[in-house]
Amino acid sequence: MRDKYGVVIGLEVHAQLKTDSKIFCSCSTRFGDDPNSNTCAVCLGLPGALPVLNEKVVEFATKTALALNLRVNHESIFSRKNYFYPDLPKGYQISQYKEPFSEHGWVEIMTGDRDETGHPRDLQLKRFGITRMHLEEDAGKSLHDGMPDSDTRTYVDLNRSGTPLAEIVSEPDFRSSWEAYDYVQYLRRVLQYVETCDTNMEEGSLRCDANVSVRLVGTEAFGTKVELKNLNSVRFLQRALEYEIDRQIEVIEGGGEVVQETRLWNEHENRTYSMRSKEDAHDYRYFPEPDLPPLRVEQEMIERVRAALPELPEAVRRRFCEEFGLSHEDAQVLSATRALAGYFEATAAASGNARSSANWIKNELLRELDARKIEVESSLVTPARLAELLIEIDGGRISGAQAKELLPRMIEAATPLAELVESIGGGQINDADVLREIVREIIAANPKQLEQYRGGKEALFGFFVGQLMKATNKKANAQIANDLLKEMLAPGS
Numbered sequence: 001m002r003d004k005y006g007v008v009i010g011l012e013v014h015a016q017l018k019t020d021s022k023i024f025c026s027c028s029t030r031f032g033d034d035p036n037s038n039t040c041a042v043c044l045g046l047p048g049a050l051p052v053l054n055e056k057v058v059e060f061a062t063k064t065a066l067a068l069n070l071r072v073n074h075e076s077i078f079s080r081k082n083y084f085y086p087d088l089p090k091g092y093q094i095s096q097y098k099e100p101f102s103e104h105g106w107v108e109i110m111t112g113d114r115d116e117t118g119h120p121r122d123l124q125l126k127r128f129g130i131t132r133m134h135l136e137e138d139a140g141k142s143l144h145d146g147m148p149d150s151d152t153r154t155y156v157d158l159n160r161s162g163t164p165l166a167e168i169v170s171e172p173d174f175r176s177s178w179e180a181y182d183y184v185q186y187l188r189r190v191l192q193y194v195e196t197c198d199t200n201m202e203e204g205s206l207r208c209d210a211n212v213s214v215r216l217v218g219t220e221a222f223g224t225k226v227e228l229k230n231l232n233s234v235r236f237l238q239r240a241l242e243y244e245i246d247r248q249i250e251v252i253e254g255g256g257e258v259v260q261e262t263r264l265w266n267e268h269e270n271r272t273y274s275m276r277s278k279e280d281a282h283d284y285r286y287f288p289e290p291d292l293p294p295l296r297v298e299q300e301m302i303e304r305v306r307a308a309l310p311e312l313p314e315a316v317r318r319r320f321c322e323e324f325g326l327s328h329e330d331a332q333v334l335s336a337t338r339a340l341a342g343y344f345e346a347t348a349a350a351s352g353n354a355r356s357s358a359n360w361i362k363n364e365l366l367r368e369l370d371a372r373k374i375e376v377e378s379s380l381v382t383p384a385r386l387a388e389l390l391i392e393i394d395g396g397r398i399s400g401a402q403a404k405e406l407l408p409r410m411i412e413a414a415t416p417l418a419e420l421v422e423s424i425g426g427g428q429i430n431d432a433d434v435l436r437e438i439v440r441e442i443i444a445a446n447p448k449q450l451e452q453y454r455g456g457k458e459a460l461f462g463f464f465v466g467q468l469m470k471a472t473n474k475k476a477n478a479q480i481a482n483d484l485l486k487e488m489l490a491p492g493s
Helices: 055-067 177-194 234-253 299-307 313-324 328-334 338-351 354-372 383-394 400-412 417-423 432-445 447-454 458-471 478-489
Strands: 005-016 078-082 092-096 102-111 124-137 141-145 153-157 164-170 206-216 226-231 261-266 271-277
Touching: 005 177, 005 234, 055 102, 055 124, 055 164, 055 177, 055 299, 092 124, 102 177, 102 313, 124 177, 177 206, 177 234, 177 313, 206 234, 226 234, 234 261, 234 271, 313 328, 313 338, 313 354, 328 338, 328 354, 338 354, 338 383, 354 383, 354 400, 383 400, 383 417, 400 417, 432 447, 432 458, 432 478, 447 458, 447 478, 458 478
Parallel strands: 226 261
Antiparallel strands: 005 164, 005 206, 078 092, 102 124, 124 164, 141 153, 206 226, 261 271
């Protein structure tokens, strides 16, 4: 049934700009403080209090807009978006409408569907349009205590009220839930690279709403869109979209009509449910904010910010593939953050082995650091120390197994590598004569297994490898050990 329908998805991503103070006052934006402790007359909406625009917000917004290929408008207008809710103390939100801060942007990302294990397949480079990015203040936070139809109490925390948001509105260019997933993941990386948002979805500093509709394949007109809210992770976004696509198809196939509404995602039930009928722009009765003049951004400031932009994640990913011969998947992992990308490049340069650096960082180091909740940039295993370990492996002085034993010790202490190697009984055994004598002893101690192996039970070769590694405490050079065992276990030896 899915094959009969096409999907149209548009996304609205709200990114909290990482300024120390709010957008129109000097109150702190620090997360986790006591409720209502970071408030003043401005963000409480008290009569007579006047907003003053935070200059740092403009700088961060410019940086974000340029990173998303948006045109920064030299003049934009703040407006009042009118609606009442307990955590919106003024009864309206200062936002932007007809003349936004920036518009007409795009991103190009690698995207595709997933297989049964969740790995991408049929990846393609696709461009997705961004309609606009405008500035606005955040509302406060409502906390509901109790169950519906019972003694429910609502508590309001206005610490978040007035924190600066950049709302990034995409074109309706996404044709699958995985394209939407990959787009939001890419936005997260861009915001981290330019350091304008910490993108912590659990703390609410990055939030996403999705508009989704379905239509018969070959139909040009869009179907009736439904807005999805309460999507506090990219995985929930993907799952909510999948559920909603199936729900809308089921409604249409059953002879019904999809209703324009806002629905919430319930992560415990894995379903969406209706929250309210969907408002249109005219329902908010926008009009220009009388307490704020037009925001003017000079070209000189735009060019200064543009010149300071770092290399962005998609460009880094492509360069890692071309320069180091990495796969898309490896390059994607290693370019996830600026810190990790820089760590990989420094390790590759110091070790002279980009492939080994990529494998050890992706498969070993990140796992060990994640288990200890340590960020790569604050790890005791600096690029120079990891490169030293890789050089020892490449030189045959320690084995891969020994290196895996040494890595956790390197994370826990800045002890010189030579001392750590001694602490595990020394480096790799590369002396063929020494290993030959140990193999003789193993063969002599296991005549039954020797007879079975020579009789055709070749799987027992692994048994002898294990015995040798056990006898040498995993220090035997694997290649030399394999060659010796093949020679000495052969019939007639």
